[in-house]
Amino acid sequence: MRDATTKAMAGPRPVVLSGPSGAGKSTLLKKLMKEYDSVFGFSVSHTTRNPRPGEENGKDYHYVTREVMQARIDNGEFIENAVFSGNMYGTSKAAVQDVQAKNLICILDIDMQGVRNIKRTDLSPIYISIQPPSMAVLEKRLRDRKTESEESLQKRLHAAKVDMEFSKEPGMFDVIIINEDLEDAYGKLKETLIEEINKVKKVGMSS
Ligand SMILES: Nc1nc2c(ncn2[C@@H]2O[C@H](COP(=O)(O)OP(=O)(O)O)[C@@H](O)[C@H]2O)c(=O)[nH]1
Numbered sequence: 001m002r003d004a005t006t007k008a009m010a011g012p013r014p015v016v017l018s019g020p021s022g023a024g025k026s027t028l029l030k031k032l033m034k035e036y037d038s039v040f041g042f043s044v045s046h047t048t049r050n051p052r053p054g055e056e057n058g059k060d061y062h063y064v065t066r067e068v069m070q071a072r073i074d075n076g077e078f079i080e081n082a083v084f085s086g087n088m089y090g091t092s093k094a095a096v097q098d099v100q101a102k103n104l105i106c107i108l109d110i111d112m113q114g115v116r117n118i119k120r121t122d123l124s125p126i127y128i129s130i131q132p133p134s135m136a137v138l139e140k141r142l143r144d145r146k147t148e149s150e151e152s153l154q155k156r157l158h159a160a161k162v163d164m165e166f167s168k169e170p171g172m173f174d175v176i177i178i179n180e181d182l183e184d185a186y187g188k189l190k191e192t193l194i195e196e197i198n199k200v201k202k203v204g205m206s207s
């Protein structure tokens with residue numbers, strides 16, 4: 001899993017956002033990227049799941065078939081990949097390099113298998129876990145989001161239980177943020193990243 005290519009281009013420290021599906025990762029990272037659009041860049045993953053209404057190919061994900069995804073994995077194009085809820089997901093080397101080439105803080109939204117695998121690379125990100133206040137709240141948010149079939153929802157809830165246990169393992173995450181009130185959670189996220197944000201802003205001003 002060690003990979004020199006991502007390190008060679010290293011600028012600011014990347015950020016990993018993980019946590020159960022429905023915890024609020026996309027909501028928080030979209031807010032962050034809106035407020036700091038010249039600071040952060042999103043690592044656009046590949047996935048075999050279908051796009052949801054409003055999602056854009058190349059922006060939210062690169063939507064690919066299983067055949068294409070597997071061929072690219074076999075070709076060594078991915079830093080990490082995993083199967084989540086029956087679909088394949090993965091971070092390509094290009095996804096991270098594209099962001100790092102612009103000297104932006106690269107944000108990865110990945111599941112816990114991704115976290116384990118990234119820990120075996122030399123990417124050295126800040127690991128942040130976004131957690132829901134409870135399973136009941138998580139289920140309500142996922143249902144209200146209206147993106148999942150009952151089957152997909154159940155798979156996500158099952159994965160969430162495992163995820164919530166895993167995130168308690170000491171040393172797994174640098175920071176755990178409970179996303180109860182959105183503004184509070186966003187404030188904590190900014191607080192965690194402010195040092196890195198200011199570094200990127202300073203470089204931007206002097207160039
Ligand atoms: N390992 C890994 N997980 C990913 C990647 N991209 C997305 N995921 C995770 O896959 C899970 C499902 O993502 P998605 O289908 O977008 O559903 P959502 O999290 O419910 O919005 C989430 O936990 C994501 O963090 C990736 O490139 N690698």
Ligand SMILES: Nc1ncnc2c1ncn2[C@@H]1O[C@H](COP(=O)(O)OP(=O)(O)O)[C@@H](O)[C@H]1O
Nearest residue numbers: 021022023024025026027141145179180181182
């Ligand atoms: N603090 C919050 N309070 C209430 N609803 C929230 C909060 N954070 C996120 N949501 C909603 O919960 C749902 C899941 O959030 P989302 O960002 O899609 O999660 P994830 O990307 O982790 O799967 C979305 O409909 C979102 O609008």
